[in-house]
Amino acid sequence: xxxxxxxxxxxxxxxxxxxxxxxxxxxxxxxxxxxxxxxxxxxxxxxxxxxxxxxxxxxxxxxxxxxxxxxxxxxxxxxxxxxxxxxxxxxxxxxxxxxxxxxxxxxxxxxxxxxxxxxxxxxxxxxxxxxxxxxxxxxxxxxxxxxxxxxxxxxxxxxxxxxxxxxxxxxxxxxxxxxxxxxxxxxxx
Numbered sequence: 001x002x003x004x005x006x007x008x009x010x011x012x013x014x015x016x017x018x019x020x021x022x023x024x025x026x027x028x029x030x031x032x033x034x035x036x037x038x039x040x041x042x043x044x045x046x047x048x049x050x051x052x053x054x055x056x057x058x059x060x061x062x063x064x065x066x067x068x069x070x071x072x073x074x075x076x077x078x079x080x081x082x083x084x085x086x087x088x089x090x091x092x093x094x095x096x097x098x099x100x101x102x103x104x105x106x107x108x109x110x111x112x113x114x115x116x117x118x119x120x121x122x123x124x125x126x127x128x129x130x131x132x133x134x135x136x137x138x139x140x141x142x143x144x145x146x147x148x149x150x151x152x153x154x155x156x157x158x159x160x161x162x163x164x165x166x167x168x169x170x171x172x173x174x175x176x177x178x179x180x181x182x183x184x185x186x187x188x189x
Contacts, residue, residue, distance in 0.1 A: 010155030019142040029127035038149035041112030049139035055127040063180040072104035085111040100135045
């Protein structure tokens with residue numbers, strides 16, 4: 001279906017960056033919200049602490065909340081050093097095994113580049129934290145997402161209908177404009 005995107009209107013590639021140079025050990029996570037509907041292509045993480053943690057919280061069309069978190073140490077413990085769409089550690093440089101400091105780069109999700117994007121609605125939360133297991137007081141943590149975002153829902157739906165059927169109605173049922181569950185769709189005569 002994503003092969004149709006170049007023919008459609010009302011979408012764009014978006015990049016979201018949550019980056020903090022002084023994430024404190026044991027502190028409340030730093031949070032950012034994403035207020036768009038779309039598909040996730042990739043999530044990257046860069047940190048100078050192997051316990052630098054990123055967390056995502058997202059919802060599907062029925063607004064059921066899902067969440068997941070990751071850090072380089074968790075990836076290293078399960079041997080995630082080879083490319084895998086579900087995540088891998090590309091750089092794990094920890095010169096002192098008694099310190100959690102170093103340089104770490106990981107791909108948290110790359111399913112979109114293998115043709116398996118993750119759809120989401122505008123309730124996504126990104127978080128950064130440094131657990132108490134860290135030997136550092138503060139750490140740098142950066143989380144980057146690359147997404148296909150629907151920028152104009154009406155235009156997107158109308159262009160999709162026209163690409164699939166040149167004679168399709170361009171009227172959009174109000175139930176499609178509501179986030180989450182809504183009233184049933186209207187019957188058309």
